[in-house]
Amino acid sequence: MIRLHGPRLLALFAVVFASLPAFAHPGHGKDGGSNELVHYATEPVHVAPFAFAALAGVAAAALVAWFRRKA
Numbered sequence: 258m259i260r261l262h263g264p265r266l267l268a269l270f271a272v273v274f275a276s277l278p279a280f281a282h283p284g285h286g287k288d289g290g291s292n293e294l295v296h297y298a299t300e301p302v303h304v305a306p307f308a309f310a311a312l313a314g315v316a317a318a319a320l321v322a323w324f325r326r327k328a
């Protein structure tokens with residue numbers, strides 16, 4: 258298993274979250290498919306926040322385990 262220490266992992270997530278709003282993509286408005294469920298399920302820009310939220314949950318659990326091991 259890859260061992261990432263808490264503070265570094267937190268920094269990684271902070272960088273990823275900060276960069277998300279920079280992405281623009283086709284599929285809205287005149288390009289069509291704006292309300293297609295498939296678009297929201299397949300476009301990384303829409304899927305990523307949920308994926309990162311799940312990863313953040315895992316990271317939080319890892320942080321708790323890390324602090325418990327340290328104490």
Ligand SMILES: [Zn+2]
Nearest residue numbers: 284285300303
């Ligand atoms: Zn979209």
